Amino acid sequence: MKNSFRLSLTWLHTWSGLLIGWILFAVFVTGTATYFRHEITRWMQPELRGGASPIDTARAAVARLETVAADSDSWFINLPDARDPSTVIFWREPGQRRFGTETLDPHTGEKLTARDTRGGEFFYRFHFQFMLPHPWGRYLAGVAAMFMFVALISGIVAHRRFFKDFFTFRNGLGSLRTWLDFHNVSAVLALPFYLMISYSALVIFMYMYMPWGDRALSDGSRPPPRRAAPQGAGGKAEAKPWIATAPVGPMLDEAARRWGRDGSTLQRLSFSGRGTGKATATLIRADGEHISTTHREQLRFNAVTGELLPGEETRAGPAAAIHGTLYGLHLAHFAGPVLRWLFFLMGAMGSALVATGLVLWTVKRRPQQKAGKRLSFGHGLVERLNIAAIAGLPVAVAVFFWANRLLPSGLEARADIEERCFLIAWAVMLLHPLVRPVMRAWREQLWLGAALYLALPFLDLCAGPWLKAAFARGDSTYLGFHAVIVFVGLMLVVAARKAGRPRPPKPGVASAYAHQTAAGAPPAPPRPV
Known part of the structure; x- marks a missing residue:
């Protein structure tokens, strides 16, 4: 335990967010895409007609x-x-x-x-199964949701100026201060959404995570096993006439x-x-x-007769009603276009929250590592996993979209090959930082992702008549997909231009902290990371 309860929660917030942060980032990115999974499928199957x-x-x-x-x-x-x-x-x-x-x-x-593809369903399944055999992906998703919920609660309690810092953005005070402000703003702006989405994620599969209560209640109440089919003279089941x-x-x-x-x-x-x-x-x-x-x-x-059967009034009990409500909130099937976009934006902010937290961990400890002139193994590992997750995952998603347009439409097991392209691209992005300096790896992957996203509309234009047809008929769904793709590409351009070029802290900030520490006054308690 640390010296105080708040510092203990700061430690808990830091490590609960770090240990599974890379998986959480993938969960948020794919979950955010899932809000428009039908629209993604329409782009990936342009032959469909509505x-x-x-x-x-x-x-x-x-x-x-x-x-x-x-x-x-x-x-x-x-x-x-x-x-x-x-x-x-x-x-x-x-x-x-x-x-x-x-x-x-x-x-x-x-x-x-139409071409065989998982489309947006791929992101939906990956969001809680990670392409792992059943049920291991769902267990991993539950662990990630629990860690996120713990990180949220501990962050709220540990951060004394939680809402005050929301209205403060201090650019130019050094990369640590900037990353922390980004982290705070993205946390407070959609905090109710994060709490709802993490808690409901645990509730959805609660019967899988904690099955003992259901088993205890069902003891002795299971239906009897089915009787064997009547046997005829030949010892075979008698065939009943088909109605x-x-x-x-x-x-x-x-x-x-x-x-x-x-x-x-x-x-x-x-x-x-x-x-x-x-x-x-x-x-x-x-x-x-x-x-x-x-x-x-x-x-x-x-x-058999076509007769309408009387409706059966079935009211869910309190537990089932709460479960159904939280499940519905998580899926957001009830959401209209405006609310669905709002959920999408809050999911994007959740991705930014996790990403800034992961980067903040390395930025905060980088000066300590540089003082020793040799990065520790743990710090180097986190740096490279950050690159593979934050920059590499968008590259893999872009490769998934490119594969949809480049693979032959009649290719056997085409949907499986698209998914393999995604996994291979992400694996390459994981290996790439191992052979490149950290800052160069950041820039190279971000530039690669930007190029893939910005070039995707041109690929679509060359691959078939669908983009021209969408312009001709004013297909907002098809054109909206391209608008989001271009926006993501531009954001990656901005990130690539800034990556690896942190501004040095202003002398007043660094010297004030150093003077306070040298004089014997205890520095301010560390802020939650």
Whole structure:
């Protein structure tokens, strides 16, 4: 323990932020991109066309499932909306646990010939799985969320002038003061968002992190195992006759009558127990009015007769309601365009918060290391990990986008190759600082990232007609993606120009601190880093 409670929390804030800061930066960057994952997917699959009615699309999707999965007992259909023009169908393979899937053209109902890519879904999955086998990525995300929550609480308590310093930016007092002010401003400006996002991240997978309560409550209440199927004379299970499913048209007409003739709020269809007398069809409405994920208006039909089943009033308990609300806040599916942009900006500030904290750790200790004229192994390791995370990750993301345009559209396992390009690029950015001086490595990676982002619109222009077509029809989604890409490139240019050229502190600042220390007066307690 340190000399005081506040200094102890300062130490806790410093090390809880550093030890997993590089992973936290990746979590924030990919999570911020996830707020526009559908828009990213639209750019990465420019062949997709929007504008189809969900009702008509649902009819075409059911017809496609009757062709490719007629003997499946479970169907699932995700319908297009204003942000995501794709139609995705899933079906359970007969006698297996795995699912088949296809992406359909919303206008024709045929299998889409667009390039194979994860699109924005890659950032969503990486945000909490890190491309690791299940469930290890989610455990790592939980550890990162816990460390972040601890760093936030300890930083608030340890920082005596937390809100006062928010209104103060002192440029020219040296790199340490500047980095600290950047860190403080980015922390205070979106503090409620950081607290919400870190706490809700823990709550989302709380049943995985702490499963013992659920197991204790479920003891003795689990359903009995299924009985074996009746055996015939030959010792084989008796085959039951397949019961046909009712036409989906009247069900869709009922949904249109209740939710609007265009069916624009119809989000998902599911069929369960197909082929049996207990088959059901569920139509789920997109709900942007409620924050909680537990609020979903739906219609249930008897899939054999087509009869509308009475709605079952199911109210979530307090724990489930709180879980659903925090889950909904984290995902922000309820957010309209303005609120979604606000979440995006706060996520970007969170990325800056983590990045400035990591850099501040090295800047604060660099004079002590230079006094010994030899950097310690730990300091050198942190410097290089900072470069690979803060400068290298944007480079890897840019390579991911470049691969989407450069790889042949019909390449087998194309989506997997795009992800490998991302990982290879990031691995190269991790190795690069090991063979280059620290400041040069910073500049080289930042300049590389700036070049990749600023050249991406020109690559898109040369790769196909999509950018010209977007200008012609005024496609704000497609053009907005390029606007954000160019802005990121310009920010990297600014960072590259300033990297490695810290301003020396003003003589008055350094001498005052030195005089105070030499005179025997205790220096001001260290600020949280």
